[in-house]
Amino acid sequence: MRFERLWLIVRQDSQAARQEAKRCCRELNDLGVHVTIAESGLSSNPFPGLLASESQLPDLAIILGGDGTVLGAARHLAPLNIPLLCFNVGGNLGFLTHERRLLRAHREANAAELWTRLRQDRFALERRMMLSASVDPGDGVLPAEGTAADQDANGPHTALNDFYFRPSLEERSPTCQLELEIDGEVVDQYQGDGLIIATPTGSTGYSMAAGGPILHPGIEAMVINPICPMSLSSRAVVVPPRARLSIWPLGDTSRRVRLWKDGAHATVLQTGDRCVVQRSAAVALLVVLEQSPSYYRTLTHKLHWAGSLMAAQPSPN
Numbered sequence: 001m002r003f004e005r006l007w008l009i010v011r012q013d014s015q016a017a018r019q020e021a022k023r024c025c026r027e028l029n030d031l032g033v034h035v036t037i038a039e040s041g042l043s044s045n046p047f048p049g050l051l052a053s054e055s056q057l058p059d060l061a062i063i064l065g066g067d068g069t070v071l072g073a074a075r076h077l078a079p080l081n082i083p084l085l086c087f088n089v090g091g092n093l094g095f096l097t098h099e100r101r102l103l104r105a106h107r108e109a110n111a112a113e114l115w116t117r118l119r120q121d122r123f124a125l126e127r128r129m130m131l132s133a134s135v136d137p138g139d140g141v142l143p144a145e146g147t148a149a150d151q152d153a154n155g156p157h158t159a160l161n162d163f164y165f166r167p168s169l170e171e172r173s174p175t176c177q178l179e180l181e182i183d184g185e186v187v188d189q190y191q192g193d194g195l196i197i198a199t200p201t202g203s204t205g206y207s208m209a210a211g212g213p214i215l216h217p218g219i220e221a222m223v224i225n226p227i228c229p230m231s232l233s234s235r236a237v238v239v240p241p242r243a244r245l246s247i248w249p250l251g252d253t254s255r256r257v258r259l260w261k262d263g264a265h266a267t268v269l270q271t272g273d274r275c276v277v278q279r280s281a282a283v284a285l286l287v288v289l290e291q292s293p294s295y296y297r298t299l300t301h302k303l304h305w306a307g308s309l310m311a312a313q314p315s316p317n
Helices: 013-032 047-053 067-080 100-109 113-119 295-302
Strands: 005-011 034-040 060-065 084-088 125-137 157-159 162-167 178-182 185-192 194-198 222-227 237-239 245-250 257-261 264-269 274-288
Touching: 005 013, 005 067, 005 113, 013 034, 013 060, 013 100, 034 047, 034 067, 047 067, 060 067, 067 084, 067 125, 067 274, 084 100, 100 113, 100 222, 125 162, 125 257, 157 162, 157 222, 157 257, 157 274, 162 178, 178 194, 185 194, 185 222, 194 245
Parallel strands: 005 034, 005 060, 060 084, 084 274
Antiparallel strands: 125 157, 125 274, 162 194, 162 257, 178 185, 178 245, 194 222, 222 237, 245 274, 257 264
């Protein structure tokens, strides 16, 4: 890997992430690497400013935070083919990150060992499927997917985890009615709290909390999962990655629907609007340092399954 310019993206409200960023910056500067540090969080989006002010794109972005910090970086940097090396510093579950202890272990052995590994290409790149959403306000014209993420209110919007549709008006009953069309065929009308469309990466997020299936990230597919539907026949569906999904808000014109991308607000849909969700041309490139990574070990650890739930060794069976 070319290793001359790096961006350090730090979780905004984490003192631990700031301290770790300072240590990483000192080590990298000693190696002659140009480092730019920026904070990312709910009230701070550094990427438009970085992309506008930096003379060159980075060879790598190092993320110090939790899954939310990673998702924000992926939405902006994946379309530019910038690899992400992520560490769980100040985050919670950390499905998309390496544990912080890996940083400490490299530092205790040799402060430059981790950076030497990157320079010598001793890592793997995991490609994660992403989604794109564009809004047709009724004129039949969809914004074209380009290299820059989230162009305007109509999109195209990009997500690594999921898009979901929820009622916009809090002062009224928190339900909405949505029609789903797959590849030009009307499949269902959902009456309930909303609808989630998730990638395999996002299947362990909001979709899982809403009762959806867990998909291995090696599978390329989309999960369509209704949120608290008012019909027992409305179930989660897994469709191929080439599927083109159209979602239409129905009913009273005052019942607007909000579109969310990875938990961040994207835009508001009104009756007559059509939102098209499909596989994005962008792919998130995640740097993997572990020699024998295991998705199932991650699930067991993060979700407290079997052995980890009992705080004991797995059974010998």
